[in-house]
Amino acid sequence: MKLLKYYTYALIAMLYIPIIVMILYSFDNSKYFGEWNGFTLRWYEQLLHDTQAWSALKNSMVVAVLSAVISTAIAIPAALMARDREKDIVSLMIYPPVIIPEITEAVALMLLLIYLGFPLGLVSVLIGHTAFNIAYAYIALSPVGGTGARLAVAARTLGADRFTAFLKVTIPVSMPGIIAALGLTFMMSFTDFIKTLFTKGPGFDTLPILVWNRARRPGLTPYTSQPAIAALATTLILISIAIALAYTLYEVRRSEKQGEL
Amino acid sequence: MKGVEVYVEGITKKYGSTTALDGVTLRIPPSEITTLLGPSGCGKTTLLKIIAGLEPPTKGRVYFDGRDVTNLAPEKRNIGFVFQDLALFPHLNVFENVAFGLRVRRVPEAEVKKRVYWALDLVGLDPSEFARRRIHELSGGQQQRVAIARALVIEPAVLLLDEPFAHLDYKIKQRLLLQLKRIQRETGATVVYVTHDQNEAMAVSHKIAVMNNGKILQVGSPEEVYEKPNSSFVASFFGEANVLPGEGGFIVIRPERVLINPDRADTVYDAYIEDVVFQGPLLHIEARVNGKIIKIIKPRNGMVVKPGDKVRIGWLQKDVRVVPE
Numbered sequence A: 001m002k003l004l005k006y007y008t009y010a011l012i013a014m015l016y017i018p019i020i021v022m023i024l025y026s027f028d029n030s031k032y033f034g035e036w037n038g039f040t041l042r043w044y045e046q047l048l049h050d051t052q053a054w055s056a057l058k059n060s061m062v063v064a065v066l067s068a069v070i071s072t073a074i075a076i077p078a079a080l081m082a083r084d085r086e087k088d089i090v091s092l093m094i095y096p097p098v099i100i101p102e103i104t105e106a107v108a109l110m111l112l113l114i115y116l117g118f119p120l121g122l123v124s125v126l127i128g129h130t131a132f133n134i135a136y137a138y139i140a141l142s143p144v145g146g147t148g149a150r151l152a153v154a155a156r157t158l159g160a161d162r163f164t165a166f167l168k169v170t171i172p173v174s175m176p177g178i179i180a181a182l183g184l185t186f187m188m189s190f191t192d193f194i195k196t197l198f199t200k201g202p203g204f205d206t207l208p209i210l211v212w213n214r215a216r217r218p219g220l221t222p223y224t225s226q227p228a229i230a231a232l233a234t235t236l237i238l239i240s241i242a243i244a245l246a247y248t249l250y251e252v253r254r255s256e257k258q259g260e261l
Numbered sequence B: 001m002k003g004v005e006v007y008v009e010g011i012t013k014k015y016g017s018t019t020a021l022d023g024v025t026l027r028i029p030p031s032e033i034t035t036l037l038g039p040s041g042c043g044k045t046t047l048l049k050i051i052a053g054l055e056p057p058t059k060g061r062v063y064f065d066g067r068d069v070t071n072l073a074p075e076k077r078n079i080g081f082v083f084q085d086l087a088l089f090p091h092l093n094v095f096e097n098v099a100f101g102l103r104v105r106r107v108p109e110a111e112v113k114k115r116v117y118w119a120l121d122l123v124g125l126d127p128s129e130f131a132r133r134r135i136h137e138l139s140g141g142q143q144q145r146v147a148i149a150r151a152l153v154i155e156p157a158v159l160l161l162d163e164p165f166a167h168l169d170y171k172i173k174q175r176l177l178l179q180l181k182r183i184q185r186e187t188g189a190t191v192v193y194v195t196h197d198q199n200e201a202m203a204v205s206h207k208i209a210v211m212n213n214g215k216i217l218q219v220g221s222p223e224e225v226y227e228k229p230n231s232s233f234v235a236s237f238f239g240e241a242n243v244l245p246g247e248g249g250f251i252v253i254r255p256e257r258v259l260i261n262p263d264r265a266d267t268v269y270d271a272y273i274e275d276v277v278f279q280g281p282l283l284h285i286e287a288r289v290n291g292k293i294i295k296i297i298k299p300r301n302g303m304v305v306k307p308g309d310k311v312r313i314g315w316l317q318k319d320v321r322v323v324p325e
């Protein structure tokens, strides 16, 4: 049993050590990774004036927000389908994108976009993200979808028309699932690298792409020194943690009010 | 309030190759409790949903007070529906759940409060204690009451209840059944009550429609259906019955009508007592006649039989019912 305990500790250490080391070196007053020259915030100050990073953050946000909203909106009607047999078929069709290797999806997307002669840029990246996010949104919504549809029927027996039932019952009842779907798809999109790389045009960078561009050719400019890259990557982690935390807080408060789903 | 008369005429409902309802015609009298009684899967819920307008019939018409409502949307039928799984709104508290139907009808706020409190009182929930509660903070029986209050508060012309008490303890169920009867008397609503439990049906109904395999087999008052079952299925499903092969089909004799060592009877057999079970004031006796078990129910006082006793059993011709199948 003791062995198992140490094994678990070692496992957790392996998960976190690289990230902790990276975060530490983002505060390192040196141009090179691994050479500790004292604490500094200069890499973060530098980020504030880094127009490339700001533009990449804006691109990431725009793509992630739009993709989350669009994919969730598209997935809601599918998740609400009340009839179980049809629902089973939809569920069966919707899972494969989740298990197909991302690189395959990315290549397939790229080939299709080139075949169609579609201009590569924000819109192509958005389409790519959204197409696959629909599957994740559906999965996040399906636990509440059946309930939402069932309760809408109850609302109609009480005199509500279809639209009122949808607005006053289905949407609020499905809200935990909608929030989960928005959060999940936002994160999938915000942190995506491979699909973005294959569907973006020249000059359109998201944060993960910028990290990659700089990390593979480090050290040439102040922005591409190793601690500067560490600071940029740490920022990316902080944004992700903030969103996950906001979601957790929402879910805790909701379940206190409404009970477990 | 006066309930409407519901008339369903020649209703057939098919789901793919399944026939859930097969040519059902039924007149549901106004301001009474009519029970749809039948085993699970016989089409009770389907018939209720068609009356409510939640499912379209494949064939047939639905009339409320003679008016054809077959194609009318459910929200325009002025019904109350208590679902098998209650379908309470988890995002609203008890007050707002009950108020829902009033709010969509744009009833003024003061009137909403008055009527919600009236409905909660009617189902025996103290408004000052329960109005602000969350649904998940209620027991099963309390949730059941909220569901009934929510359906009643809009003063529906027809109140449809789909096995509302199926999952409750015996005692709570008895209390709610009595309450339902009182509420029906006080409101005068037409009530359609669905159950697979013959005891609930006996306790609550003015009229019972016994269903099987998507068909209505017999309609009548509980006494009529009990005394004059028209088939061995109805006889066995509604009350206990001895069904024996006889001339022109089967004969049905109720266990309490079987006589032990009778002075006078039209039919008499020699029998052995197989088993005697005490059930409160009654004895449930099983007697063997020519290899066949006859069920007998007798009051306990004065009855002294025990397993192994050799007795004569019999019955009067007037207590026998002949059914074709």
Ligand SMILES: Nc1ncnc2c1ncn2[C@@H]1O[C@H](COP(=O)(O)OP(=O)(O)O)[C@@H](O)[C@H]1O
Pocket (backbone or CB within 6 Å): B015, B018, B019, B020, B038, B039, B040, B041, B042, B043, B044, B045, B046, B047
């Ligand atoms: N939505 C549906 N799709 C397919 N079959 C259904 C559906 N609803 C009910 N059925 C079938 O119709 C029959 C009657 O069902 P139901 O009315 O629910 O019976 P009950 O309420 O008496 O238990 C059953 O065989 C059931 O499987």
Ligand SMILES: [Mg+2]
Pocket (backbone or CB within 6 Å): B041, B044, B045, B046, B084, B162
């Ligand atoms: Mg049912």
